[in-house]
Amino acid sequence: MDKFVIKGGRRLTGEVTISGAKNAAVGILPAVILSDEPCIIENVPTISDVNICIRILREMGADITFLGNDTYRIDPTGIRSHCVPYETARKMRASYYFLGALLGKYKKARVSMPGGCPLGARPIDQHLKAFCSLGAKYTLSQGMIDLTADKLTGNQIFFDVVTVGATMNAMLAATKAEGLTIIENAAKEPHIVDLANFLNSMGANIMGAGTDVIKIRGVQKLHGTTYSVIPDQIEAGTFMAAVAATKGDVVIRNVIPKHLESITKKMEKIGVHIEQFDDSIHVWVDGPLVKANIKTAPHPGFPTDMQSQIATLLTLAEGTSIITENIWEQRFGYVDELRRMGADITVNGKIALIEGTGRLMGAPVKACDLRAGAALIIAGLAAAGITEIEDIFHIERGYDCMEGKLRALGADIEKVSIPDNKDSSKNSSDKAAV
Numbered sequence: 001m002d003k004f005v006i007k008g009g010r011r012l013t014g015e016v017t018i019s020g021a022k023n024a025a026v027g028i029l030p031a032v033i034l035s036d037e038p039c040i041i042e043n044v045p046t047i048s049d050v051n052i053c054i055r056i057l058r059e060m061g062a063d064i065t066f067l068g069n070d071t072y073r074i075d076p077t078g079i080r081s082h083c084v085p086y087e088t089a090r091k092m093r094a095s096y097y098f099l100g101a102l103l104g105k106y107k108k109a110r111v112s113m114p115g116g117c118p119l120g121a122r123p124i125d126q127h128l129k130a131f132c133s134l135g136a137k138y139t140l141s142q143g144m145i146d147l148t149a150d151k152l153t154g155n156q157i158f159f160d161v162v163t164v165g166a167t168m169n170a171m172l173a174a175t176k177a178e179g180l181t182i183i184e185n186a187a188k189e190p191h192i193v194d195l196a197n198f199l200n201s202m203g204a205n206i207m208g209a210g211t212d213v214i215k216i217r218g219v220q221k222l223h224g225t226t227y228s229v230i231p232d233q234i235e236a237g238t239f240m241a242a243v244a245a246t247k248g249d250v251v252i253r254n255v256i257p258k259h260l261e262s263i264t265k266k267m268e269k270i271g272v273h274i275e276q277f278d279d280s281i282h283v284w285v286d287g288p289l290v291k292a293n294i295k296t297a298p299h300p301g302f303p304t305d306m307q308s309q310i311a312t313l314l315t316l317a318e319g320t321s322i323i324t325e326n327i328w329e330q331r332f333g334y335v336d337e338l339r340r341m342g343a344d345i346t347v348n349g350k351i352a353l354i355e356g357t358g359r360l361m362g363a364p365v366k367a368c369d370l371r372a373g374a375a376l377i378i379a380g381l382a383a384a385g386i387t388e389i390e391d392i393f394h395i396e397r398g399y400d401c402m403e404g405k406l407r408a409l410g411a412d413i414e415k416v417s418i419p420d421n422k423d424s425s426k427n428s429s430d431k432a433a434v
């Protein structure tokens with residue numbers, strides 16, 4: 001097992017380049033299954049969730065070559081299995097995208113139920129509702145979902161809740177279904193638009209991605225393509241919070257400013273200066289940070305995946321801030337760890353009250369999920385003294401070489417190996433990714 005050791009108190013300065021978006025890549029890689037020819041996927045982040053996707057595709061028979069420079073050549077024509085191995089699938093939250101891709105291509109799929117995770121319940125009823133709307137039947141047994149369909153026919157799908165995963169899965173399954181599918185109450189995140197653009201670059205016919213109504217006309221064949229994954233808006237937002245927490249001055253490259261709008265607006269209210277360019281932003285702080293009220297919401301609202309990071313920043317701001325988590329039942333797991341560092345946070349249901357103390361003290365802490373881990377890094381960078389963060393496998397699921405990027409900005413952060421604790425309850429190979 002590894003841990004991060006951070007000596008806090010150093011300003012972040014210089015330039016950093018953002019990697020490809022995790023939540024786009026974990027949808028696009030399974031989507032290659034739908035193609036009848038090899039595809040080249042660029043700007044793929046080097047993170048463990050991607051490594052698991054690549055491993056699953058290889059185990060199913062795809063021929064995959066890493067071409068360097070975050071680029072893969074994937075030939076799906078050798079795939080002979082419609083089953084995603086249980087042990088591999090349960091490690092990754094987003095393995096459910098293999099359901100939609102395999103169903104869409106082979107009209108059958110067998111994938112493990114995605115594991116629960118520290119965010120609370122992660123139901124997939126809306127995914128299954130979408131598949132059944134297209135003509136599929138499913139059974140659940142031994143922790144596995146089996147999907148079959150004699151034929152996939154376009155239909156109207158109305159989601160009871162705005163769901164990123166089910167919206168992407170419905171697009172995957174409907175791409176080759178006969179006729180017109182209309183998805184209503186669709187999620188609008190940038191990674192949904194990215195998946196639709198990828199599928200269309202292979203010859204799919206998807207319109208309206210990024211709005212709440214997506215129309216898909218099924219096609220019979222999908223050709224190969226070369227496609228570049230969009231930059232990760234959450235990695236960019238995480239670095240924005242880290243720069244602000246250290247009162248730094250950094251240019252963040254390879255971003256789409258439009259994707260950062262809700263984050264930028266909140267950061268500016270807190271006292272962070274942000275200058276926008278075509279594909280980069282300049283972030284700096286030269287005065288006090290002030291309180292803010294944050295309510296997470298589906299895109300274009302403030303992203304839940306930035307909630308823990310901005311909460312950490314607000315512990316350093318003057319005044320009392322309020323955070324309302326509207327997406328997940330349990331996304332304040334990081335609060336206990338921040339309290340160990342001197343934060344004054346009170347949680348009541350989906351609301352957290354943050355008394356800005358203006359300072360944090362280094363302490364030994366543990367990451368409980370991907371974004372909680374990112375929040376603890378930000379806290380460690382700003383804290384006085386040494387912070388040691390354990391269970392960093394969570395962080396490495398979604399951040400491409402975080403410590404290297406931070407060191408290049410002047411942070412004092414090292415990754416240190418620690419002997420595996422035999423009775424450790426957190427075995428990285430078993431934790432479900434978020």
Ligand code: EPZ
Pocket residue numbers: 022023026093094121122123124125126127128161162163164165166187304305327328329370371398434
């Ligand atoms: C995706 O999760 C992201 N993960 C999450 O990012 C992100 O927090 C979430 O979208 C919201 O933006 C990936 O893309 C791999 P949802 P997903 O379906 O698709 C309920 C990170 O840190 N719901 O949009 O699982 C659900 O309980 C991770 O990168 C149902 O009720 O989220 C939740 O309350 C964490 N039934 C709400 O919808 C369903 O069938 C939104 O969930 C599906 C979801």
